[in-house]
Amino acid sequence: VSRIEDRLRDAFGAAAETVRPESVAGLLDPPPVTRRRRAAALAAAAVAVVIVGASVITPLALTGGHGTPSRPAGPAAPSPSAPASHASAGPITVPLTIGMTSAQAMAELVGAGLNVAVQMQASAAAPAGTVIAQTPVGGMRVPYGAAIMLTIAAGPGPTPTPAATR
């Protein structure tokens, strides 16, 4: 590994961290179609969770899956909202998300300090957009930043029962 590669990793990482998770705006309203109110409410909820959970947001599904997730608080730029307790992240109990809508599930997992991987799978039985499988399963103890694979029902399906709001 050459020194120039190390310098690149360091510089890219530092520049990426100038984007503070809490500074990223939520999802804008979709272009006028249907269900605007619902989408707006979801976006607002996502923003709220971002703010509340800023200290435990773990990036990065973009890392090849073999790196440790970058923590929000680097030594050079500590997040003002990062509690010290997260500096020594112990094992995390994986929440059970099967049956949740994907937005709820991802908010739950990211809020718990985990990474999320997603795959879609056609399902005749489950409502579209709900989580139909999860690996590792709920209740397992995993390290901070571990990746949880969610399988989400794709396509049309039966109408979901109204989801419990968080």
Added chain:
Amino acid sequence: MTAKVAGGAATPSSDAAARTEWRADAAADVIAGLFRAYSVDLVRLAVLLVGDQASAEDVVQDVFARLQRNPGRLNVLDKPVPYLRTAVVNGCRSVHRSRHRARLLRVPHEPPVWSAEAAALAGEDRRAVLAAVARLSGRQREVLVLRYYGGLADQEIAAALQLSRGTVSSTASRALGALARELREEL
């Protein structure tokens, strides 16, 4: 350990056979979930390619707006992450193209986070490295960012940029050579 970003070229279109209509509320929910999980990472990726957070956020919002307008696209996204990554890289290319046009009209844009002017990034050495990366060709910059920030394997970079694997590795080594010369360093 997980297949979350392994392989899988992004295939944003075609495959009409797999195409079914999503119910609007279910699609909105999935899209909100994807945004929740990946927006920060994608904005960070875009910042490295376009330089400033405002442009980076615009690129990412555009990608999700397109998904919202065409939720049927979700059906071909058995692996959403490679799709989102490729869409963001393509969006960043559009930013560079429109900046090129704007430069002809002398319209200024936000200084990059690694400029001394932006004062967002500590460390003169880091700023020099990133400024040198910014002077590379677009493809070289994309390959280096995906490899050394994204941590992707060359195979995954090839899929994301729709290049051959050989082109990825030759692009990377030429880019590293150019940087080493510019930064006066042995490879």
